Amino acid sequence: MNRIIPPNHAQKIMNGVFWSVGILAILILVVIIGYILYNGLPQFSLEFIFGEPVGSGESGGIWPMIVSSFYVTFIALIVATPLGVLAAIFLAEYAGENNLVKAIRFAAETLASIPSIVFGLFGLTFFVVYLQMGFSVLSGGLTLALMAIPTILRTAEVSIESVPQSYKEGSLALGASKWQTIYRVVLPAAIPGITTGVILGMARAIEETAAILYTVGASLAIPLSIWDPARPLPLHLYILATEGISLPNAYGTAAVLVILILIITVFTNYLVERYTKKMMGR
């Protein structure tokens, strides 16, 4: 190829190709988000956000779905955060490199790559049927917790590891025990990173559909207790769109989801930027 096209030309051609790919990626994002917001934002009204759905969602609002989404995500985080963070402390501070640690890492990695519908299957047999939790906020939330654990674990582990060694040495030199050092020195320093991990886990839980399809039920009412069935936003959007119930309401629901994800993305970026600046500054 170099014999036909002189290197300098090839350089120019490739630069053109690189730029077009970069611009294409931006265009795709702008078109998708723009399309959803353009069609979805006009549906917004107090009644749409805070109202109850009428019929099976043909008209009326999506308040029960917003509540369901946050409820289910809250349960997922309450379970996944301690498990993920404690496991991360163990891997970062206590574990050497033995077979058990290798197995733990492989398990976390596998957990991160299992398809969400398989989590859904497991949630259905284990939580809904075997533990008799039924189609409920609890079943859905616990299924989502399993999916959020690897995200939280990995992010927390990296941020704990990146706490400077001198912090620990200082604390240990003052006579503090290992756990005191971790609890009082390492963890506070790693908090921004851990928070980022929890928010990423939250994003994963809030956008998930397949895993809750057969665990959370699809009730249109506001879930009051953890034993009630619910219908989180993504599930509502799926039902509205595929069963052709209401296109305007589907647009509106999609826009709410997109805005939630955008807020989460901007917020994590802000946290990471502040965190990296702080680490660089030292």
Next chain:
Amino acid sequence: MMARNWEEYLVEKVLLLAAISSIIIIILIIGFVIDQGLPAMEQVGFFNFIFGTDWSPSYNIYGVFPMIIGSLGIMALSLLFAVPLSILGAIFLAEVAPRTMRRILKPTIQTLAGIPSVIYGFFGLIVLVPFMRETFGGSGFSMLTASFILTVMVLPTILSISEDALRSIPLEYKEASLALGATHWQTIKNVILPAALPGIVTGIILGMGRAIGETMAVIMVAGNTPVIPGSILEPVRALTSNIALEMGYAIGLHYNALFATGIVLLMMIIVLLVITNYINYKRKVTVGGGYL
């Protein structure tokens, strides 16, 4: 002092327990899915289940082969588009793009990765399916439509891991090549890309995993006919869709057959995981613009 030691001991055991929970969860998931799926495989016969081309639950015939072809076909086609795009994008980000462009493109890729799969599916259903119907005829629901949507969904995965791999190439490699009079593109093509290959392959395999595992986006645009497609413009059903579509009303052997479909999915993912572990490329955790 004794109390202190006890506390330390206790803490370590609690932490260990939390860490082991991942292993326990994996064993539970695989165990329960196999426990529910195996009866179907036994009754239908493992070979008949995997290679049977007929899926008709009303006649109690369960052959999952069309869905295997569907999943693999959608995956292959989307990677065909996504791999070149992602590698070019990664080179652009790591080597070519000026600072301002990077500051726009990085969050863009991150947001693409964060968009919920139902949103991709919804966008595909409302915009892409009608477009395909008008352009190529037919229903618009097809393997190709699903591949287009999946291309956008796996792009961020492959791109960010490839970029990370490209960045971790020692600067000396690049400098030596440039000093020999190679152009920047020649350096990228002959020096940087080959050196970054393990990372790029890891990214591609993770992209494969994501493509095989995707449910909602595929279900909404692929058409879901459980038949081996004659062309890429015909509707297909993926393994994931098979489960999600029919679980709502499945009972008896049908219910077990859907879990057996889950076993097939799990086997595919585990094969991919073993390959990534074999390549053994260490990934960094990337969040937005920075590395954590």
